[in-house]
Amino acid sequence: ELIGQAFPYTPIANPRHMVPDWTFGIQEEHLQKMVDEVRGKGAQVVVLLSHNGMDVDLKLASRLSGIDAILGGHTHDGMPAPTVVKNPGGQTLVTNAGSNTKFLGVLDFDVRGGKVQGYRYKLMPIFARLLPADADMQAYIDGVRAPLQGQAGRKARGHRGTALPPRQLQWLLGPGHLRRVDRRERRGPVLLAGRALGYLAAAGRHHHHGSADGPDRHHLPVDHAQRVHRHTDQGDPWKTWPTTSSTPTPYYQH
Template sequence: MNHSIRYLHQLSLLVLFVFLAIAAGAAEFVIFHTSDTHGAISARPDPNAKEGEKRIIGGFAVLRNLIESYRANPAHQNARIMYLDSGDFFQGTPIVDRTKGGVMIDFLNHMNVAAVTLGNHEFDYTYQNLVEQFKSKKFPVICCNVFEKMTGMLPEFSEPYRIYTHQGRKIGIIGVDTPETATITFEKNVKDLIFCQPEPIVTNLVKLLRRSGVDFIILLSHLGYDGDLQIAREIEGIDLILGGHTHRLSKEFTWVPPYNTAVAHPGSSCENASIVHIDLTDRNEPVLRLESVLLDQATIGEHPATKALENSYLDELRAEMERVVGETRVHLARGVSGGDSPEGSLIADAMRKHSGADFAFINFGGIRQPIAAGPITVEDVFLVQPFDNVLEVIEMNGFMIRDLLEKSYSNEFREIDSTDQQTSIEQNRTNADGLKLVVGPPHGILLPSGLNITYDPTLPPMKRILQLTTADGKELEAEKIYTVALNDYVAAGGDGFTHLRDLPNRRKTTILVRDALIKHIEELQLIDKRPEQRVFNVKLRETFID
C-alpha cells in the first residue's frame, strides 16, 4: 500500500515536472494593442454609458495597471508581454493640442511601448513638428510606406519593420499608414512627403521576413478596417493585422480568406485595449486568442506613477475644461456613415448660424466623440471638435452644390455587419440595418445644415441623389448663387474636395468651429430633442432605441 502511494506521488511529481517544463518552454507573446488614442491620457465618464450609469473608463493609468497585472500573474511569467499602437496618438484633447503632441511622446515613453506606426493625425501639427517631437522618443516607429520627397527615403525616425524574439521564436512587425493621409490632412503639413500604396512594399517585406526565418508576421496598420480586409485578401503570408483609423472595436477576430488572416481593431480614445495571445510553441500551427477589455477604472484601478504623470499635465487645465456651457437630454452621436447624423446636424447648424451662410457642411470624419446626455462642458466640445479649424464661407451656385454632394455620397458602400450593428446600438443608440458608405477616399461625407439630401447608394457614382431641397422644401436653383460655410480644412481641398481651393469668391473668418459650437450650445441652453433628419439613405433603416 505504501509502495503504491509512493509510486502515485512520484508519478504526480513527474506529471507536474513535465507540465512546468512545457509551460516554461512555451513560446507565447501577449500583445496589448491600442489605436486612435487621440491624446486621451486620462479616465473620463463613458460617453456611451446608458442613462444613469456613472462608469469611468479609459486613460493610460488604467491601461498600465492592466498591463502590470499581466506581468505579475504567474500564468504569464514566461510570456513576452508587449504593447503596440497603430497610430493617431496625436490630436483630440486640449493637452495634446497645447503640447503639439509632445505629451503623447512622453506617455508612450513612460508606457515602454514596443512599437508604434504612424497615423494621419501625427501630421496635424506639420511634418517638421513631428520630426522635432520624435527626437525625444525611446521607442521604434515602424512605417514602410511614407517617404521624404527630397531623399526618396523613409524619415530618419522610422523603419519599415522590426523583429522580436522569444524562446527561439521570431515575430516580424511591419507598419503602414493610410495613403489617404495626403488628402485628409492639410496639404501644407505633408508637402514634403509621399504616401505610397502599401501593397507592393508589404508584399516584398513579407517575403524578406520569411527568408529571415520569421515565424509569425503582424501588420501594424493604420489603413482602416476595409483597407485591412483588402490587404489581407491580396497578400499571402500576413498572420495578423492589428489595425486602426476607423475606430472600430473588435471583440473577436475577423478571419479573412483566402489566407485565413486574422484582423482585430481595439476601438479608440484609449477606452478599450485588445489583448492578443500568440502561442508559437508549434511554429507551424500558431494559436491565437483575442480579448477585448474595457478600461474600467473601478475594476482595473490606476497605476500611481502614470497617474502622477497625468496630473503633472492636467492639473492647470482642468478648471477651464470643466466649465458647463449647456445641457442635453438626448444622446448625440455622429451616426452610421452615409446615414443621418444628429451630432453632425448640431455642429453644421452652429457653423451656419455663426457664419451667416445659407448652408453649412461638416465632414463626417471631423466629428470625433459623441455627446452624452447631461451637462455639456468645454472639454466635451473640445473632444467633439479638437481641431483648430476656422469657418470659411464660399460662394457656389446650385449646380456646384449638387456636384459637391454627389461627390460626397459616391463612396463605395457595403452591408452593415454584426459589429456595425453592435457599435450603432452602443454609440448611436440606434438599431441599424442595410447599406452604409465606406469612410475614406475618394471623398469625405458631408453633413448638412439648411438642406435635405435623399440618395440611393446603389446607383452609379455622381448619379445617386434623388432629391435635394432646402430645409423649407424648395428645390435648389441651378444658377442661383448661395453662400456655403465649411471648415477651412475642407475649403482648402481636404477630404478629396480639391476643386474647392480654386473657387474665387470666399471669406475666411477667425471663428473656430469649436467656438461656434460652444456659442450655439450656450444660446440653446437646453437640447431636449435631436435635430430633425436631413440625410435620407433609402437603403438604410435606423430606429432610435432610447
C-alpha cells in the same frame, strides 16, 4: 516579426495644411517583399501593426500572403472578434481595438511546427477609474489644464433646443468649434460638444473616418474635422459632399 504601416493618403487622414505636398501609396508589392524576407529569415509569426484603417486592412489582407494577423487602428473599430480574411497564402486575422485606450486587444497564438495552428483573442474593456494614474502623465495634464481652469463652467452664449438641419449645420461649423461629431448608422443626431445639432442619413454600410474603398462608401460632410473646418488661414476650400464622396481609394495613390 512585427511590421508597421500607416494610412497613406495624408491630406485625407490629416488637415491638408499640416502635410503640404506629401502623400504616399500603400505599395503592397514592397510590403509583400518585406513579409517574404522575414519569413525567409525564419519568422514563424508575422504581425502587421497598422494605422491604415479597417477597410484598407481588410483589402490588404485579401491581396497579400504570409501575414498571420493585422492589428489595426485609425478607424477606431472595437472588434469583439477578428475578421478572418482568406488569401492566396491561407488566411489573415484582421482586428481593431477601438480608440483612446477604451479597450485592449489581446491576441495569443498557438505556434507549433513553425506555423500558427490556432489563436485566442479577447477585446478587454479598460476601466480607467479603477486604474491608478501615471504620476508623470497626470502632472503633465494638470499643467496643461491649469491656465484654462478659469474658463471651466462658463456658460456658452446662445441656446437652441431643437436640431439644426444638416445644411445649416455645415454653414455654422467653423474653425475651432468642432469638438466631437458622433455619427450613427442609419439615422441619428449629429452631436457637437454633447448637444444635438442635426440629423444625418447613412449613405453607406459603414462610416469610418479617413478611409474609403468601393462604390458603396459615401462620406457625409460632417464625418471628419478637416472636412468641416474652413481653414481660412490656409486657404483650404470648404469640403462639400461631392468633394468627400469622390475621394479615391488609397490603393490608387502612389
